[in-house]
Amino acid sequence: MESDLICVGICRRPQGIKGEVRITVLLDNVKDICKITELKPENKFNFYKVTRAYQLSDCYGIKLEGIDTVNDANLIKGKKLYAKKTEVDGLKTNELYIEDLMDKTAVFESGEVVGRIEDVENYGSADIVFIDSKTMKNLSFANVGGIIKSIDYENQKVILDETEFKKVCVFDD
Numbered sequence: 001m002e003s004d005l006i007c008v009g010i011c012r013r014p015q016g017i018k019g020e021v022r023i024t025v026l027l028d029n030v031k032d033i034c035k036i037t038e039l040k041p042e043n044k045f046n047f048y049k050v051t052r053a054y055q056l057s058d059c060y061g062i063k064l065e066g067i068d069t070v071n072d073a074n075l076i077k078g079k080k081l082y083a084k085k086t087e088v089d090g091l092k093t094n095e096l097y098i099e100d101l102m103d104k105t106a107v108f109e110s111g112e113v114v115g116r117i118e119d120v121e122n123y124g125s126a127d128i129v130f131i132d133s134k135t136m137k138n139l140s141f142a143n144v145g146g147i148i149k150s151i152d153y154e155n156q157k158v159i160l161d162e163t164e165f166k167k168v169c170v171f172d173d
Helices: 030-034 070-074 163-166
Strands: 005-015 021-024 038-041 050-055 058-066 080-084 105-108 113-122 129-131 137-141 147-152 156-160 170-172
Touching: 005 038, 005 058, 005 070, 021 030, 030 050, 030 058, 038 058, 137 163, 156 163
Parallel strands: 105 156
Antiparallel strands: 005 021, 005 080, 021 058, 038 050, 038 080, 050 058, 105 113, 113 129, 129 137, 137 170, 147 156
16 A cells, blocks of 8 residues: 555445445544545545545444445445545654554664564554564564654665664564
């Protein structure tokens, strides 16, 4: 996926008969989905104007211009929804988009390869980054204390501080 896009939700199922869909919002502040003006479903080439976004009891509903029937809505069921990063509220200092880490190669500042970032989960206090490593089994680390130094988008690499990484990483022998 292009580095200027971010996944902000997942279409769950049609909502009503006019092409609206229920979505699971993947933003820290779920209400921010109502501020986004255009969304791109993962199986489509174009952005669609958001004509309505509203809260339901357990999720959010959206209406995208041009998706006007239940059949249209079913075509994006289960698909991720992407927005331009410029439309999503800015990040605070030292925050990263999870999407920017996925499937990139984790390397130390020295250039030593750690492995490929395969998942990021959050269990409450910090993001846990899971790395598929050739040398360490079930490798993960809590993203605390400036471990991630930068992201090299051109070379698809995430640069890690080796000293801080070794303080918090866990793996099986």
